[in-house]
Amino acid sequence: MERVYNFAAGPAAMPLSVLEKAKAEFTCYGSTGMSVMEMSHRSKMYLEIYQQTERLVRQVMDISDDYAVLFLPGGATMQFAAIPMNLLAENGSADYVDSGNFAHGALEEAKKYGNVRVIASSRDDKYTYIPEVTPDMIDPSACYVHITTNNTIFGTRYTSLPDTGNVPLVADASSNILSEPYDVNRFGVIYAGAQKNIGPAGMAIVIVRRDLMGKARPSTPKILDWAKQADADSMVNTPPTYTIYLAGLCMQWLLDQGGVSEMEKINIHKASLLYDVLDSSKLYRATAQKAFRSRMNVTFVTRDPDMDALFVKEAAAQGLVNLKGHRLVGGIRASIYNAMPVEGVEKLAEFMKAFEVQHV
């Protein structure tokens, strides 16, 4: 069976060379005589893998020692609770921007733990844009401001970060981390579920400014206490060891491609291949506002849901799979994370043009 081009939103395509390397050493890693997934997390051989992954994450994102890099089980949604548990004082308040489905999920979860202010929202406009945040909108005594840098479902993206002054900026970057350079020093916390640009599902990377740690409320589960995890090298308990290993291989692959800056150029090119088709089309309509278009998740519709379904079906027959839009939006979504090769996007663009010729 030939491999397909997989446009899934996450879990998503991984670099084939990473999969092939992992496959080659799947039952026997180096001279250890065992699979990485059989190694004790406390063993010297595994600790080398762990430390290598952390080193590579620090290198690709240029993370200073002022920040801890944590590998935690459970994805971004687990951190939706961990963030207020670690940062929101019992009688404090946090500012949230409601720019999409997961942004909304983050703030709903935070409400369990204290006072949440929604300072800007595009919810009533079906999240087709990123709402503006100006400094005067931010409560200077807020414990933090939370944003979601890229909107996986609705296909929007922050083109610039809000100025939050002295209030720590906390960002869920699950669906565009490592796709463009971010100055980590702008953030109090930047975190991401692994299953888009980092590796397989079941883990989040959480990058926390060290001075923000150590104030978790007493009822925080110890696995979610960032200070405890930082002290224990993310090993308060057995971490998702194999996922961490694969994340390291993905980081090395990213470096081999030229790093995040080079990847950004490729991503801009890939996204433009699709948006150019959409903008010159009589059949397709991009659903996100032009100024806020995501480079990772390209969302569009044809003239009706039946035609959308036909598009998804015919594309799949050509090896271009998982193009169905999220159930909240409908239509079509092409998720084109770092691991999606330019060739796959070119094939999709060609297919879109051919499909239009056939159906207009």
Next chain:
Amino acid sequence: MERVYNFAAGPAAMPLSVLEKAKAEFTCYGSTGMSVMEMSHRSKMYLEIYQQTERLVRQVMDISDDYAVLFLPGGATMQFAAIPMNLLAENGSADYVDSGNFAHGALEEAKKYGNVRVIASSRDDKYTYIPEVTPDMIDPSACYVHITTNNTIFGTRYTSLPDTGNVPLVADASSNILSEPYDVNRFGVIYAGAQKNIGPAGMAIVIVRRDLMGKARPSTPKILDWAKQADADSMVNTPPTYTIYLAGLCMQWLLDQGGVSEMEKINIHKASLLYDVLDSSKLYRATAQKAFRSRMNVTFVTRDPDMDALFVKEAAAQGLVNLKGHRLVGGIRASIYNAMPVEGVEKLAEFMKAFEVQHV
């Protein structure tokens, strides 16, 4: 490189045939054109894998529909917090048995959420036995009684379950689940981290009697809310998809071996190979009391720590690795989970005898 016999306590050895099957379909699963780890968790092809894993877990453990089977991120330690969050009423109380390091960790975590009574403990005796629990020791109004069925670090095991009457019995079975038959109907909740007898690290299986769900306290993170996870087929967010797939392969392997009853016979045989050497030795001393010996974790010492270290080193040179005891106990520990072949245990027993001849 030849594969070694890996006696690690977890993450631990996995069945070679499982690893080989996973390796064969690592980059391309069936006719899907992609790796299992690249599949959307909402896709039809992945849902088949998920449902197959759940079906197999239910089959091997004979779990009725009165129980939900959840696949949750984070291992048993995450559940140490989830248990009181889901079961301990705000002004209620829970009874815990302190029979080992993880049993102690579970009760310490639970104290964050309410009143915990330690009803029996072997802590002052270095956890060399399982303390007796009689019905009169149990608070009939307790929300639950928590035990740890096998003690990974100290090498002890419950030989019979305590009678808790109408109080739900909650059991951490991380290190002996699937190694011997358990009547699930005896438990309110039985849970286990995956990295010993289930699959790779980063996940727990949580089996919950359905009538106990739906009472989670409002501050429970939604990922830890069992009722929400049961309603969502463990997909409140993206689950550890690849780990679930591998767990399914391990369940199928277990069935192919004859199921849990057959596995128990093999495990009794494997453990006796080592305990027989210990009991007839002038060099070795088993550290756990005879009546409570674990079949999964065989702990022993030689006459001094230097000799222990020499044993571990010389064994490793013969491909018998990860035999060093836990730092809390010292000495030597052979973890012989389901995936450890009889041949590996026979080689270890032979080595033990030869080492003794050389050093007595």
